[in-house]
Amino acid sequence: MSILKARRVASNTHIHTLALITSRLYIQTCRFKSTSKSTSKSASTMKVLCVAEKPSIAKAVAGHLSGGQVQAHNTPEKFIKNYVFDYDFGRPWGNCQVTMTSVLGHITSAVFPPQYKKWDYPPPEHLFDAPVQIITSEDKKKVAENIEKQARFANALCIWTDCDREGEHIGFEICEAAKKGNRTLDIKRARFSNIERAHILNASRNLISLDHKQVNAVASRIELDLRIGYAFTRFLTTNLRTLGGPFEKLILSYGSCQFPTLGFVVDRYFRVRNFKPEQFWSIKVMHKREGINVNFGWARNRLFDRASVVVLYERCLTAKKAKVTKVQEKPTKKLKPLPLTTVEMQKMATIFLRMTGQQAMEAAESLYNKGFISYPRTETDRFDSGMNLRALVQKQTTSQSWGDFAQNLVNGGFQQPREGRHDDKAHPPIHPITYVAPSALNENEKKVYEFVVRRFLACCSEDAKGVSTDVDILYGEESFHAHGVVVLERNYLEVYIYDKWTGTVQLPKFVVGEQFEPEEALMTEGKTSPPNYLTEADLIALMDANGIGTDATMAEHIQKIQERDYVRTVPRTARSDDDEEVVENAPATRGGRGGRGRGGRGGATRSTGRGGGVKEFIPTQLGVALIEGFDRMNFETSLGKPFLRKEMELKMKAICEGRSTKEIVLNESIEQYRHVYVQSQQKLAVLKAACREYVFQNSG
DNA sequence: GCAAGGTC
Numbered sequence: 001m002s003i004l005k006a007r008r009v010a011s012n013t014h015i016h017t018l019a020l021i022t023s024r025l026y027i028q029t030c031r032f033k034s035t036s037k038s039t040s041k042s043a044s045t046m047k048v049l050c051v052a053e054k055p056s057i058a059k060a061v062a063g064h065l066s067g068g069q070v071q072a073h074n075t076p077e078k079f080i081k082n083y084v085f086d087y088d089f090g091r092p093w094g095n096c097q098v099t100m101t102s103v104l105g106h107i108t109s110a111v112f113p114p115q116y117k118k119w120d121y122p123p124p125e126h127l128f129d130a131p132v133q134i135i136t137s138e139d140k141k142k143v144a145e146n147i148e149k150q151a152r153f154a155n156a157l158c159i160w161t162d163c164d165r166e167g168e169h170i171g172f173e174i175c176e177a178a179k180k181g182n183r184t185l186d187i188k189r190a191r192f193s194n195i196e197r198a199h200i201l202n203a204s205r206n207l208i209s210l211d212h213k214q215v216n217a218v219a220s221r222i223e224l225d226l227r228i229g230y231a232f233t234r235f236l237t238t239n240l241r242t243l244g245g246p247f248e249k250l251i252l253s254y255g256s257c258q259f260p261t262l263g264f265v266v267d268r269y270f271r272v273r274n275f276k277p278e279q280f281w282s283i284k285v286m287h288k289r290e291g292i293n294v295n296f297g298w299a300r301n302r303l304f305d306r307a308s309v310v311v312l313y314e315r316c317l318t319a320k321k322a323k324v325t326k327v328q329e330k331p332t333k334k335l336k337p338l339p340l341t342t343v344e345m346q347k348m349a350t351i352f353l354r355m356t357g358q359q360a361m362e363a364a365e366s367l368y369n370k371g372f373i374s375y376p377r378t379e380t381d382r383f384d385s386g387m388n389l390r391a392l393v394q395k396q397t398t399s400q401s402w403g404d405f406a407q408n409l410v411n412g413g414f415q416q417p418r419e420g421r422h423d424d425k426a427h428p429p430i431h432p433i434t435y436v437a438p439s440a441l442n443e444n445e446k447k448v449y450e451f452v453v454r455r456f457l458a459c460c461s462e463d464a465k466g467v468s469t470d471v472d473i474l475y476g477e478e479s480f481h482a483h484g485v486v487v488l489e490r491n492y493l494e495v496y497i498y499d500k501w502t503g504t505v506q507l508p509k510f511v512v513g514e515q516f517e518p519e520e521a522l523m524t525e526g527k528t529s530p531p532n533y534l535t536e537a538d539l540i541a542l543m544d545a546n547g548i549g550t551d552a553t554m555a556e557h558i559q560k561i562q563e564r565d566y567v568r569t570v571p572r573t574a575r576s577d578d579d580e581e582v583v584e585n586a587p588a589t590r591g592g593r594g595g596r597g598r599g600g601r602g603g604a605t606r607s608t609g610r611g612g613g614v615k616e617f618i619p620t621q622l623g624v625a626l627i628e629g630f631d632r633m634n635f636e637t638s639l640g641k642p643f644l645r646k647e648m649e650l651k652m653k654a655i656c657e658g659r660s661t662k663e664i665v666l667n668e669s670i671e672q673y674r675h676v677y678v679q680s681q682q683k684l685a686v687l688k689a690a691c692r693e694y695v696f697q698n699s700g
Numbered sequence: 701g702c703a704a705g706g707t708c
Binding site for chain 2: 221251
């Protein structure tokens with residue numbers, strides 16, 4: 001049997017070479033007879049199996065390559081279709097019979113053998129060097145079988161997964177599945193960063209090889225996350241269970257993403273709790289002209305020494321008259337937003353759409369699956385120059401709400417979007433694909449769709465324009481400043497209702513050199529207030545900045561630490577920034593009528609996201625105990641801080657760039673974490689003490 | 701019962 005197989009393999013290779021020669025000839029004849037496409041299908045025609053990372057890409061690529069001449073076949077997996085068509089890849093494959101299909105993300109998973117199933121024995125530290133098996137995930141069996149079966153009919157395999165590290169690894173998983181069906185495949189990879197027709201055709205003519213460095217980087221990540229996550233989760237859960245109470249039933253999970261996420265929440269919690277308010281004093285000058293109250297702010301802003309402010313304030317009053325030292329009027333603008341990334345969409349949704357990041361992602365995925373918006377997981381904030389954005393704008397002209405705005409863009413108002421600095425080389429920014437009536441969507445979908453469209457239209461329009469006026473005065477020896485803006489053209493603001501250009505105060509006319517007696521000069525007093533607890537938008541921003549999780553998983557990690565009861569959310573109670581009130585009215589003599597009558601609360605709402613039903617994250621006593629417990633163990637690298645994850649990220653990068661290897665990284669990291677594990681065992685008493693202190697004593 | 705990463 002095996003001999004037969006080997007023979008078949010050998011003869012297949014011959015056919016393969018022959019196919020190359022004949023197909024090249026075929027192309028040349030074809031050039032002269034362009035009408036007779038795909039008529040002569042000899043047995044020697046190359047058969048290529050193409051596999052994308054997800055069904056939508058398979059469909060789109062098949063559409064482009066086939067030019068519409070395509071047959072779609074169902075497979076046992078309901079989400080996946082096999083598309084069959086002819087296509088000329090150019091050299092070396094030439095004209096081919098193509099089957100294009102896809103997987104659904106990763107098809108394998110890393111697992112420990114069954115003998116490691118129990119939590120207490122073998123002890124968790126054995127998981128650091130237990131064998132790790134790569135198996136086909138139970139829910140991906142049908143997907144893998146489809147690849148294996150189709151590979152039997154093919155001479156070549158072309159990988160069309162996303163152009164990122166995970167995509168490279170998924171490509172490798174596809175190769176392995178395909179090789180089970182056919183060990184002689186010629187394997188190539190297409191590199192593409194969007195599914196625009198010309199770009200896809202170009203990718204198909206410039207096939208490259210799989211990058212095994214990237215594959216190895218991801219393989220390392222997978223193995224480390226498994227070993228470390230399982231080991232520490234079992235360690236925490238079983239060891240702290242002996243404390244009784246709530247610990248008896250809890251799962252105390254550790255993960256390289258969930259713990260740093262918890263760490264951010266706890267860190268902010270302590271900064272709020274340990275905050276010591278400080279008293280400060282300031283001076284404000286007000287003058288009324290042309291019916292407008294002009295507030296001049298102090299150039300020194302505020303001082304933390306009352307006596308000094310009193311002296312300076314007195315000097316102002318003594319001077320009586322203020323002198324205008326500078327008047328500057330200049331054009332200003334408010335920039336339109338950047339093209340939309342996943343992280344930005346989640347942040348905006350938590351602030352303006354009253355949703356969690358998770359809900360926003362669910363709605364966006366649903367909109368994507370129905371074909372209304374583009375792929376919702378992207379880090380890219382610049383559109384590829386080849387994209388026909390005008391056509392996308394045109395599709396929105398039917399809307400009742402923003403149709404007129406879109407029409408104006410079509411009629412000449414269109415401007416190319418700004419270009420951010422991020423490009424994941426896999427997906428374009430999130431944008432609407434087609435118009436959909438709000439009545440066809442559920443509440444969350446409606447909100448997310450509207451946001452995506454308004455954001456997109458804003459990107460394709462013009463910055464808001466205005467004129468800013470700055471007036472500086474000298475009052476005694478102190479400088480004060482007034483700033484005003486007049487919005488002249490709202491432009492993108494018309495459609496992008498989430499942005500406000502506030503502070504739109506028109507200043508009256510002032511002339512350099514003129515003198516006037518201010519109507520009021522006030523000495524104010526206040527105290528600094530603690531920072532706010534984190535909102536979900538803050539948390540996402542922190543994770544993003546520290547490389548914790550990916551655009552697709554951040555919301556899940558946030559969800560996870562709530563499920564574990566490490567953190568909870570509470571509605572933010574309205575509060576102002578630093579409390580400040582007027583202590584003395586002018587012209588008042590010192591110690592006179594300490595006029596507290598005027599409500600001088602400084603700028604109540606700093607920006608977006610304040611009050612208004614925004615939720616903030618507060619750690620539970622359990623969450624504090626875990627982070628604090630690890631902190632008190634005083635390791636060189638605390639598990640609750642983002643450093644370890646960052647380090648893993650750097651090591652993955654080193655593998656990708658050939659500066660390290662999978663073996664080196666795995667060895668190093670496993671030893672590093674084993675060390676932390678041993679230390680944790682030795683100092684278990686410290687962790688337990690923290691748990692007793694916070695969970696049992698502070699409860700209530 | 702446990703991770704993080706894809707995708708549906």
